Amino acid sequence: xxxxxxxxxxxxxxxxxxxxxxxxxxxxxxxxxxxxxxxxxxxxxxxxxxxxxxxxxxxxxxxxxxxxxxxxxxxxxxxxxxxxxxxxxxxxxxxxxxxxxxxxxxxxxxxxxxxxxxxxxxxxxxxxxxxxxxxxxxxxxxxxxxxxxxxxxxxxxxxxxxxxxxxxxxxxxxxxxxxxxxxxxxxxxxxxxxxxxxxxxxxxxxxxxxxxxxxxxxxxxxxxxxxxxxxxxxxxxxxxxxx
Amino acid sequence: xxxxxxxxxxxxxxxxxxxxxxxxxxxxxxxxxxxxxxxxxxxxxxxxxxxxxxxxxxxxxxxxxxxxxxxxxxxxxxxxxxxxxxxxxxxxxxxxxxxxxxxxxxxxxxxxxxxxxxxxxxxxxxxxxxxxxxxxxxxxxxxxxxxxxxxxxxxxxxxxxxxxxxxxxxxxxxxxxxxxxxxxxxxxxxxxxxxxxxxxxxxxxxxxxxxxxxxxxxxxxxxxxxxxxxxxxxxxxxxxxxxxxxxxxxxxxxxxxxxxxxxxxxxxxxxxxxxxxxxxxxxxxxxxxxxxxxxxxxxxxxxxxxxxxxxxxxxxxxxxxxxxxxxxxxxxxxxxxxxxxxxxxxxxx
Numbered sequence: 001x002x003x004x005x006x007x008x009x010x011x012x013x014x015x016x017x018x019x020x021x022x023x024x025x026x027x028x029x030x031x032x033x034x035x036x037x038x039x040x041x042x043x044x045x046x047x048x049x050x051x052x053x054x055x056x057x058x059x060x061x062x063x064x065x066x067x068x069x070x071x072x073x074x075x076x077x078x079x080x081x082x083x084x085x086x087x088x089x090x091x092x093x094x095x096x097x098x099x100x101x102x103x104x105x106x107x108x109x110x111x112x113x114x115x116x117x118x119x120x121x122x123x124x125x126x127x128x129x130x131x132x133x134x135x136x137x138x139x140x141x142x143x144x145x146x147x148x149x150x151x152x153x154x155x156x157x158x159x160x161x162x163x164x165x166x167x168x169x170x171x172x173x174x175x176x177x178x179x180x181x182x183x184x185x186x187x188x189x190x191x192x193x194x195x196x197x198x199x200x201x202x203x204x205x206x207x208x209x210x211x212x213x214x215x216x217x218x219x220x221x222x223x224x225x226x227x228x229x230x231x232x233x234x235x236x237x238x239x240x241x242x243x
Numbered sequence: 244x245x246x247x248x249x250x251x252x253x254x255x256x257x258x259x260x261x262x263x264x265x266x267x268x269x270x271x272x273x274x275x276x277x278x279x280x281x282x283x284x285x286x287x288x289x290x291x292x293x294x295x296x297x298x299x300x301x302x303x304x305x306x307x308x309x310x311x312x313x314x315x316x317x318x319x320x321x322x323x324x325x326x327x328x329x330x331x332x333x334x335x336x337x338x339x340x341x342x343x344x345x346x347x348x349x350x351x352x353x354x355x356x357x358x359x360x361x362x363x364x365x366x367x368x369x370x371x372x373x374x375x376x377x378x379x380x381x382x383x384x385x386x387x388x389x390x391x392x393x394x395x396x397x398x399x400x401x402x403x404x405x406x407x408x409x410x411x412x413x414x415x416x417x418x419x420x421x422x423x424x425x426x427x428x429x430x431x432x433x434x435x436x437x438x439x440x441x442x443x444x445x446x447x448x449x450x451x452x453x454x455x456x457x458x459x460x461x462x463x464x465x466x467x468x469x470x471x472x473x474x475x476x477x478x479x480x481x482x483x484x485x486x487x488x489x490x491x492x493x494x495x496x497x498x499x500x501x502x503x504x505x506x507x508x509x510x511x512x513x514x515x516x517x518x519x520x521x522x523x524x525x526x527x528x529x530x531x532x533x534x535x536x537x538x539x540x541x542x543x544x545x546x547x548x549x550x551x552x553x554x555x556x557x558x559x560x561x562x563x564x565x566x567x568x569x570x571x572x573x574x575x576x577x578x579x580x581x582x583x584x585x586x587x588x589x590x591x592x
Binding site for chain 2: 050051052071072073075076077082084088089090091092093097100101102103110111112113114115156157160
């Protein structure tokens with residue numbers, strides 16, 4: 001069953017067509033990889049699916065509901081979390097405060113309460129433990145290393161218990177130990193039922209982790225299937241090698 | 244709050260309450276009243292601009308609106324001098340809110356420098372209206388407020404002092420609550436990365452507007468109090484661009500985004516301002532001195548006094564023992580990167 005779906009999405013920035021009738025389907029419970037040469041529209045596709053950019057044409061649907069051009073806060077509340085290629089954490093807030101920004105509360109009453117309830121605090125610590133940042137909870141987030149920032153961003157997206165998480169280059173600029181660690185965490189979450197869609201240039205990472213790979217080029221998806229099949233697809237080789 | 248423990252806070256409060264008894268000199272009292280008014284305004288301004296990062300150089304417009312609100316209400320309702328006009332202050336605040344909602348809604352569609360310019364423009368529009376809506380404001384001839392004839396000589400400043408102190412305490416309470424609430428955390432997240440905050444479910448629009456409007460409420464109250472204190476108002480003084488600059492300067496000096504910083508900034512700069520105005524008022528030298536002060540603060544203390552002190556305090560702590568959590572186990576393993584010195588822009592004082 002498809003959980004997240006974009007249908008014939010078009011998005012142009014002035015004369016540059018970033019998405020040219022792009023369609024993608026993310027199956028529930030899958031680990032889907034999204035690859036393609038630089039400038040093929042992967043990040044733009046992420047942006048239109050999470051409400052950061054408005055589409056010019058086409059539709060985005062989540063769990064059967066139309067969410068085309070919904071505001072980012074609404075998309076997040078529905079259960080779609082995302083991380084950014086260049087991590088976006090809150091640099092002047094502590095690691096723990098970063099975690100609490102994403103903790104959702106219902107109604108106005110929640111806003112009047114202290115930012116950390118004991119239940120939320122326990123949950124935040126649990127997730128920091130999960131990504132191995134527990135001991136840094138009181139450190140301003142800007143003092144973290146690049147890899148730690150990626151883990152923090154990953155952890156605070158988890159606070160809201162999203163059904164699907166979009167990762168934009170989770171392994172980019174991160175050392176091999178961290179990549180193995182991240183792979184493990186993603187697998188563990190996937191077993192709990194979380195769906196993943198990830199953009200990544202590290203082929204080893206994608207081919208080893210994903211059960212399905214979608215390839216984009218020039219704003220459209222050109223191939224879609226199991227990692228092995230996609231790897232040997234002549235259209236994919238052409239897109240990458242320009243043969 | 245970690246530095247100022249409850250005991251020392253109580254001492255400060257006791258000092259503030261007994262101040263008029265300790266210094267009965269009317270000249271000192273007058274400066275103290277002005278200091279309290281500014282401290283309240285800066286505290287409220289900081290709860291919006293300091294927390295959210297949206298620097299408003301136009302909130303003095305709501306000060307002016309509050310001034311005129313009290314003047315007009317006293318005139319229309321024939322309110323006599325005495326305690327009664329103080330009761331109008333919350334109403335003056337609410338009238339400022341009525342103006343602030345649409346103005347904030349428009350201004351907050353812009354960001355950063357554009358926002359600053361829009362707030363300045365709105366301030367001058369309000370000043371022009373005070374000059375030109377003569378049927379309401381009496382134009383440049385100004386308005387008089389009721390004079391509390393029974394409060395003579397040395398007693399005159401006392402009621403203003405305690406009402407000012409009450410408004411300041413209320414502003415501090417609101418600022419403290421915001422800083423510790425989920426709402427305040429959302430504002431701080433907006434300051435650091437507004438789009439990211441939206442992407443994590445923070446409803447940035449309503450958050451920013453309520454903070455903007457809350458600050459306007461306090462400016463309205465303080466403006467009304469100030470108008471009653473000085474007994475007459477004119478467009479150029481009720482809507483004084485200098486107030487906009489002084490408020491920002493005080494917050495920057497004390498520490499933007501901290502709880503105690505704005506009060507500290509007001510306690511230093513209001514007496515300094517009064518002194519400079521008296522000493523160098525005639526040829527307008529005092530304006531140049533403000534400019535020099537502004538440059539000095541930005542160059543020497545860009546973060547303000549409180550964060551600078553806190554950084555020093557933490558540095559000495561860090562030297563005494565290893566920095567907490569410097570070695571992360573598991574995942575990254577990398578120690579604290581780059582600027583390891585913990586300077587926390589937004590923490591409470």
